[in-house]
Amino acid sequence: MTPVLECVIAVFIIVLIIVLVVLTIYAVKFLEETTKTIASIREVTIVAKQELEPALKSINGVLNSVNEVTSATNRNLAMIKKIVATAIGASVMAFSKVVAKENGGFLNGLKSGFNLLKKRR
Secondary structure, eight states: OOHHHHHHHHHHHHHHHHHHHHHHHHHHHHHHHHHHHHHHHHHHHHHHHHHHHHHHHHHHHHHHHHHHHHHHHHHHHHHHHHHHHHHHHHHHHHHHHHHHHHHHHHHHHHHHHHHHHHHHO
């Protein structure tokens, strides 16, 4: 081998070693940052779980309360509708009986009036 070729190979090996060292350093830093990031994500997950569970229980309680109020309101509205329907039905029946009696009385009075007029002539 020629001295120039040996020098080029030596420089290539030195550059290769430097590049490998730099890449190794960056790989180690990358792994370290990745480990820190994963640890931070784990902590955030734990904190979120601890904070969300009571909030979800509270929301569940509120939704149950709203559901109970809605059910009670629906029951009360159904009862009011039933009462109103009964009252209206009774009123209509009473009114129809009164109207029927008045119509009969009115017709009888009208007939009597015509009969009186016929007798006078």
